[in-house]
Amino acid sequence: xxxxxxxxxxxxxxxxxxxxxxxxxxxxxxxxxxxxxxxxxxxxxxxxxxxxxxxxxxxxxxxxxxxxxxxxxxxxxxxxxxxxxxxxxxxxxxxxxxxxxxxxxxxxxxxxxxxxxxxxxxxx
Numbered sequence: 001x002x003x004x005x006x007x008x009x010x011x012x013x014x015x016x017x018x019x020x021x022x023x024x025x026x027x028x029x030x031x032x033x034x035x036x037x038x039x040x041x042x043x044x045x046x047x048x049x050x051x052x053x054x055x056x057x058x059x060x061x062x063x064x065x066x067x068x069x070x071x072x073x074x075x076x077x078x079x080x081x082x083x084x085x086x087x088x089x090x091x092x093x094x095x096x097x098x099x100x101x102x103x104x105x106x107x108x109x110x111x112x113x114x115x116x117x118x119x120x121x122x123x124x
Contacts, residue, residue, distance in 0.1 A: 084108025
């Protein structure tokens with residue numbers, strides 16, 4: 001089953017405006033995630049403008065139908081973060097429930113979980 005990595009492309013970490021401002025931190029992280037996920041089966045990426053986690057930018061959501069879904073944030077927009085996010089998304093995709101044991105989490109995502117959402121009901 002497909003797991004989606006949704007990346008906020010408008011995220012800006014504190015001090016962003018003092019930098020080159022060529023792209024937002026969210027755009028930079030999204031590019032790295034997309035590159036790391038290229039060609040992988042079971043994981044797809046998309047961008048949205050605002051996950052409303054501005055205080056803890058950069059933010060991503062890990063989502064799959066019928067599974068626990070997660071929001072993660074406070075990443076640096078670098079290759080290590082992107083690789084960890086994609087590795088976790090692969091584990092999420094392979095999990096029947098979306099739950100991945102803590103001991104199996106990539107180091108790069110530990111300490112970055114913000115919320116966990118139960119799956120939506122399939123009936124009224």
